[in-house]
Amino acid sequence: MSSASMSAPASLQRRRTSPLLLLLSLRTLIALFAVLAFFGATAPNFLALGTLVLLAKHVSINALLAIGMTFVVLTGGIDLSVGSIVGLAGMVAGALIDVGVPLHFWNVTLFPDVPTVIALVLAVGVWVGLVNGLLVTVLGVAPFIATLGTLYVARGAALLISGGETFPNLVGRPNFHNTGFPVLGAGLVAGVPVSVILFVLVGSVAAYVAARTPFGRRVYAVGGNERAALLSGVPVNRVKLVVYMISGACAALAGLIVASELVASHPASGETFELNAIAATVLGGTSLVGGRGTIWGTVIGAFVIGILADGLVMLGVSSFWQMVIKGLVIIAAVVLDQAQRRLQRRMAILAQAG
Amino acid sequence: MMGDVILRAERVGKVYPGTTALQDVDFSVRRNAVNVLLGENGAGKSTLMKILSGAEQPSTGRLFLDDQPVTLTSVNEAAAQGIGIIFQELNLCPNLSVAENIFLGHPTVRYGVDIDSRGHKAKARALMSRLEHAIEPDTLVEDLRIAQQQIVEIAKALARDVRILIMDEPTSALSATEVEILFRVIGELKAAGVAIVYISHRLEELVRIGDTVTVLRDGRLQATAEMCAVDIPWLITQMVGAMPAAHTTSATRADALPLLSIRDATLRNTHGGYAVDHLSLDVMAGEVVGLYGLLGAGRSELFELLIGAQPEATGVILLDGESLAGQTIGQRIRAGIALVPEDRQRDGLVQCLSVADNVLLASLWRFLSLGRIDVAKQREAVTRTIRDLQIKVSSPDVEVTALSGGNQQKVVIGKALLTCPKLLLLDEPGRGIDVGAKAEVFRTMRQLAQDGLGVMFATSDLKEVMAVADRIVVMAGGRMTGDFPRALATEEKLVAAANQGAAAAAGMIP
Numbered sequence: 076m077s078s079a080s081m082s083a084p085a086s087l088q089r090r091r092t093s094p095l096l097l098l099l100s101l102r103t104l105i106a107l108f109a110v111l112a113f114f115g116a117t118a119p120n121f122l123a124l125g126t127l128v129l130l131a132k133h134v135s136i137n138a139l140l141a142i143g144m145t146f147v148v149l150t151g152g153i154d155l156s157v158g159s160i161v162g163l164a165g166m167v168a169g170a171l172i173d174v175g176v177p178l179h180f181w182n183v184t185l186f187p188d189v190p191t192v193i194a195l196v197l198a199v200g201v202w203v204g205l206v207n208g209l210l211v212t213v214l215g216v217a218p219f220i221a222t223l224g225t226l227y228v229a230r231g232a233a234l235l236i237s238g239g240e241t242f243p244n245l246v247g248r249p250n251f252h253n254t255g256f257p258v259l260g261a262g263l264v265a266g267v268p269v270s271v272i273l274f275v276l277v278g279s280v281a282a283y284v285a286a287r288t289p290f291g292r293r294v295y296a297v298g299g300n301e302r303a304a305l306l307s308g309v310p311v312n313r314v315k316l317v318v319y320m321i322s323g324a325c326a327a328l329a330g331l332i333v334a335s336e337l338v339a340s341h342p343a344s345g346e347t348f349e350l351n352a353i354a355a356t357v358l359g360g361t362s363l364v365g366g367r368g369t370i371w372g373t374v375i376g377a378f379v380i381g382i383l384a385d386g387l388v389m390l391g392v393s394s395f396w397q398m399v400i401k402g403l404v405i406i407a408a409v410v411l412d413q414a415q416r417r418l419q420r421r422m423a424i425l426a427q428a429g
Numbered sequence: 430m431m432g433d434v435i436l437r438a439e440r441v442g443k444v445y446p447g448t449t450a451l452q453d454v455d456f457s458v459r460r461n462a463v464n465v466l467l468g469e470n471g472a473g474k475s476t477l478m479k480i481l482s483g484a485e486q487p488s489t490g491r492l493f494l495d496d497q498p499v500t501l502t503s504v505n506e507a508a509a510q511g512i513g514i515i516f517q518e519l520n521l522c523p524n525l526s527v528a529e530n531i532f533l534g535h536p537t538v539r540y541g542v543d544i545d546s547r548g549h550k551a552k553a554r555a556l557m558s559r560l561e562h563a564i565e566p567d568t569l570v571e572d573l574r575i576a577q578q579q580i581v582e583i584a585k586a587l588a589r590d591v592r593i594l595i596m597d598e599p600t601s602a603l604s605a606t607e608v609e610i611l612f613r614v615i616g617e618l619k620a621a622g623v624a625i626v627y628i629s630h631r632l633e634e635l636v637r638i639g640d641t642v643t644v645l646r647d648g649r650l651q652a653t654a655e656m657c658a659v660d661i662p663w664l665i666t667q668m669v670g671a672m673p674a675a676h677t678t679s680a681t682r683a684d685a686l687p688l689l690s691i692r693d694a695t696l697r698n699t700h701g702g703y704a705v706d707h708l709s710l711d712v713m714a715g716e717v718v719g720l721y722g723l724l725g726a727g728r729s730e731l732f733e734l735l736i737g738a739q740p741e742a743t744g745v746i747l748l749d750g751e752s753l754a755g756q757t758i759g760q761r762i763r764a765g766i767a768l769v770p771e772d773r774q775r776d777g778l779v780q781c782l783s784v785a786d787n788v789l790l791a792s793l794w795r796f797l798s799l800g801r802i803d804v805a806k807q808r809e810a811v812t813r814t815i816r817d818l819q820i821k822v823s824s825p826d827v828e829v830t831a832l833s834g835g836n837q838q839k840v841v842i843g844k845a846l847l848t849c850p851k852l853l854l855l856d857e858p859g860r861g862i863d864v865g866a867k868a869e870v871f872r873t874m875r876q877l878a879q880d881g882l883g884v885m886f887a888t889s890d891l892k893e894v895m896a897v898a899d900r901i902v903v904m905a906g907g908r909m910t911g912d913f914p915r916a917l918a919t920e921e922k923l924v925a926a927a928n929q930g931a932a933a934a935a936g937m938i939p
Contacts, residue, residue: 287544289536292525296533299522306484306520307585308505308534366524420572 093422099415103359103375103408110379114386121389128268134381135274136161136329138374140352141359142281143325145373146318148356149285151298151365152211152218154319157326157352159229160203161345164196164330166233169242169340171195172253186251193259193331200327201320203229208316222319226349233342241341245334260336270332277325282370294318298365354401355380358408379404432460434496435624436481436512436593441490443476450476453490454650456643458593463615463625465635465656468645469668469865474628475517477645478595481626482514483507505534511592515585515599517628519578523571528553530570531585556584561610575602575772576724583611587618594618595626600634601860604724604889605924612638630864632661633892644668665864686750687711688883689735689852694744696727696734696907704730705742706907712852712883717874719898720887722927727907728887729771732854736768737761749851762791767845769838771856771887777841778829785811785825787840792847814843818873835866842873853877855886859893871897891920905929 098105115122140157147154171192175184187195203225210221247253262269285291293314296304305311329348334340359376361368383404387397436458443451451473458464458481468474479485480492483501492499494510501507504514521530528549537545553566562580570578579602586594600608615625615638629635635642639656644667652667689712696705705727712718720728734742737758746753748764756764770776778787788811789796796807811825818839822832829840838858845853855874859867874897878884888894894901901918903911903926911926 287546288542289538289544292529292533292536292544295525295529296522299524300520303520303522303530304533306504306516307530308503308508366522 093418096415096418096422099411099418102411102415103372103379106358106379106404106408107375107382110382110386114382114389118386118389121386126385128266128271130381130385131271131274132268133385134377135268135270136332137348137351137355137381138274138377139277139325139329139332140348141355141373141377142278142370143322144349144352144356145359145361145368145370146281146285146294147218147322148353148361148363149294149298149365149368150315150318151301152315152318153222153353153363154204154207154322154326155219155222155349156203156207156225156229157322157329158345158348158350159226159233160200160323160326161330161333161348162233162342163203163229163236164200164327165334165340165344166236166242166342167199168192168196168256168331168334169245170236172245172247172256173242175251186247186253188253189247189255189258192253192256196331197324197327200323200325200330202323203326204320204323205316207323208319211319212312212315230342230346237342239342241339243339245338245340257335257338260332260334260338270336273328273332277328278370278374281321282374285370290314290317295366298367300366351380354405358405360408360412362412376408432462432622432624434458435460435494437493437496438477438481438487439491439493441477441480441487441492443473443480443485444488449648451480451487451648454645454648456481456650458624458626459641460624461619461622462640463619463627463638465639465642466626466628466645467635467642467664467668468651472645472668473648474645475597476648478514478597478626478628481507481593482512482595484514508534508589511590512595513586513589513591513593514595515582515597517597517601519575519582521570521578521581521585524569526567526569527557527564527573527581527584528566530581531556531566531588533585535589552588553584556587559587560584560614562607574724576604576607579603580607583614587614591623593624593626595628597628598630599627600629600631602857605891606723608634630862630867631890632664632864635664636661668864687747688714688716688749689885690745690747691735692745692747694731694734694742694746696730696739696742703727703907705734708744708904708907708909710902710909710912712885714851714881714883715878717878717884717886717897717899719894719901720885720904721889721891721894721901721923722887722904723889726904726927728904729856730907731904732768732856732885732887735761735852735854736766762848762850763794765849765851767791767848767850767853769841769845769853769855769858771860773837773841777844778837780828780830782829783826784815784820784822784829784832784840787829788814788825788843788847791844792849795847795849810847814847818843818846819869833862833866835862835870838862838866838870839873842870846877850882852883852885855884857888858886859888859890867893891923894923895920903927 120126144154144157171187175186177184207222207225210216211218245256247256259269264272285294293304293309296307296309297311297314301311330345333344355377356373357363358379359368359372359374361373380401383401384397387400434457438454438456440453440455441451442449442453454473454477456477466474466477476485480487483504483506486502492501499510501510522533525533531553532549537548539545550566557564560580560583562577564573564577564580570581573581579599583599599611603611619625627635627639636656641653642656642659642664643653644651644664646668691708691710694705694708695703698704708731722728730739733739735746737756748766751764753761753764779790789807793802796803815822815825820836820839820843822836829837832840858870858874862870874884874886895915895918899915901913901915901923902909903923905927910929911923913922
């Protein structure tokens with residue numbers, strides 16, 4: 076992927092850049108290197124390859140959620156249901172592997188193989204996303220409320236599947252031909268965890284779609300000026316439907332990875348994950364009003380949050396302080412974002428005024 | 430030569446809940462011609478245009494394209510039939526670049542998915558040079574001035590191969606030079622066989638470029654004619670029934686101290702030049718000062734500097750002898766300056782609030798008693814404003830977006846007046862509103878001057894400035910290049926003065 080394809084519409088290269096502005100626009104990247112350098116110096120073995128691979132693995136789950144979230148936020152919406160979809164996806168996978176699909180009429184139980192399980196779970200995620208999208212577009216519910224509703228419904232559904240119990244030991248049985256589920260969370264390809272590979276894959280495709288395809292352009296247009304987009308012939312409702320479906324699919328994939336890592340699915344898994352995903356998105360420079368932000372920014376944002384969490388743990392900082400620090404970092408990111416925007420605006424206006 | 434009819438509306442009507450916007454209107458669009466559509470606000474022009482462009486469907490009547498009946502269910506479908514439209518309100522995505530906006534609805538792609546950005550930029554650049562504007566395709570639309578955004582809007586329509594191009598007030602934000610360029614482009618399109626539907630409130634413009642004219646009044650067809658057979662008074666009579674009132678003069682006291690004194694006001698731009706270049710000016714109470722100039726002359730910047738929106742500006746500003754140095758916008762409003770901004774949709778109104786809430790927005794501090802808002806006093810002030818300015822609205826609680834352009838403009842003026850200003854600044858107060866509403870707004874401005882306010886308004890319309898101002902100040906390239914009492918001003922002198930600083934502005938308008 077060339078550097079040009081990584082830049083989304085609002086890239087900095089088209090601006091007349093001052094050093095300060097350049098510094099501000101690269102702040103997420105600078106923050107990334109700063110936290111890397113800090114923990115590299117203070118936490119023992121932080122920059123060892125093993126630690127970094129583990130870090131990428133930790134980050135991948137939040138990053139997947141945040142990538143889907145970024146599409147939604149770019150249109151000016153928000154998806155609060157992703158954490159619950161993580162839980163629901165895990166439970167659906169667990170049920171399919173441990174319990175199977177009982178067909179009472181023939182008195183048999185179907186045990187789908189793992190690729191089918193994955194496909195079905197992803198379909199569940201897309202379906203919840205579709206419901207979100209229909210609520211937002213057809214019924215005109217505010218995205219915050221629509222997805223708050225599905226947050227509860229999906230969580231409740233996850234609990235109902237097992238009556239609140241955990242599905243343990245998701246390894247499948249050889250005679251049922253449904254083994255291999257743990258590969259998602261624990262498998263390695265050429266020494267790289269499968270989850271990290273999935274994350275890189277999804278991230279690259281998402282970045283390309285956002286920056287270079289007509290669909291991506293429409294996402295930005297809807298977030299920037301919905302009416303203008305509509306009058307330019309952009310199918311606004313369809314774009315909105317699709318972004319929620321993308322977010323649902325990303326969340327379901329994250330849920331599969333979580334369940335696979337634990338080799339068990341618990342109905343409460345993924346609680347508050349939506350907040351981490353929003354944090355990564357905002358930290359990466361995506362505006363909650365819509366129309367501004369990049370997938371790469373979000374990925375970097377997810378890494379900053381992940382490095383902070385892992386690094387602080389390795390330094391033995393209490394989890395209470397970790398939360399305080401995370402909060403401060405998010406606020407600082409948004410404050411800097413505003414400062415950059417003001418500066419850009421002033422320079423642009425001055426540039427036009429001559 | 431005017432060609433045959435390409436698009437025809439037959440007895441179309443449109444009913445909205447509560448109102449009939451359009452009733453039994455016939456309208457023919459001819460090839461190789463500029464088909465003018467004329468009417469006051471609320472006469473049904475916009476509704477008819479929306480029907481022709483597929484944005485709305487008629488409640489009654491039919492459309493014929495090339496003599497075949499058609500139903501246009503969306504803007505996209507109309508575009509596929511070769512019908513393009515430039516809407517009056519700017520419909521651009523501020524977060525996207527010029528090129529991205531132009532090709533938003535119909536991107537060219539490689540391999541079915543990959544946007545051809547380079548091709549878009551090249552085509553956008555070609556369109557910009559056709560429109561004779563040096564706007565970089567990579568510039569974000571939010572960084573453009575309104576006039577430049579309008580150029581982008583026009584380019585966006587031209588980017589599609591249109592057979593019929595509908596233009597709703599395309600010149601409302603353009604300066605005289607830019608209007609000439611646009612007319613040249615319209616001429617080319619016409620020669621190439623495109624049918625143009627043209628809507629504008631600037632009657633001189635219509636008479637110049639129009640081939641046929643259709644006048645609507647109150648949602649009905651009032652008259653159709655060949656443009657060469659009619660003149661401006663006839664058009665006005667058809668539109669409103671009678672000529673709008675001529676202005677009245679107000680008496681200024683020459684001996685009094687100036688209400689506003691500007692000395693050496695300076696605002697730099699990033700090119701190392703000046704947006705406002707060491708400008709000094711006095712405005713008396715009771716005086717209407719017209720600030721004439723071309724796009725980029727620094728008029729808007731001067732107003733922003735006066736209201737305090739440009740903290741980097743230097744120079745001395747005295748209001749009633751008091752220095753405004755270091756005061757914030759809020760403090761200056763309380764000191765007695767009010768600004769009615771150029772873009773009232775963006776800077777002047779809160780779209781989701783009611784007329785009453787908008788009117789009160791800038792003066793809430795006046796209605797506080799014991800830390801709470803005095804509702805009765807407020808209501809009285811709103812009612813008085815609506816009555817004094819003759820804002821046509823059924824109730825103050827109506828959302829401000831429901832009002833016509835002229836009435837929205839009056840709401841913004843009313844908002845400014847409630848702050849009890851001594852000096853009222855209006856940036857392009859006549860932009861985008863029709864003859865009748867314009868006359869009323871100007872009458873209001875003159876009335877306010879008679880009541881003792883200093884009124885300053887910026888415009889790029891010669892007729893407007895000649896008709897309304899007591900004194901005309903010309904700006905070019907940030908400097909004051911002329912200061913005429915109206916009695917001594919002629920159009921030639923004003924144009925000459927406005928072009929004096931053209932070299933300084935050449936960086937932007939080549």
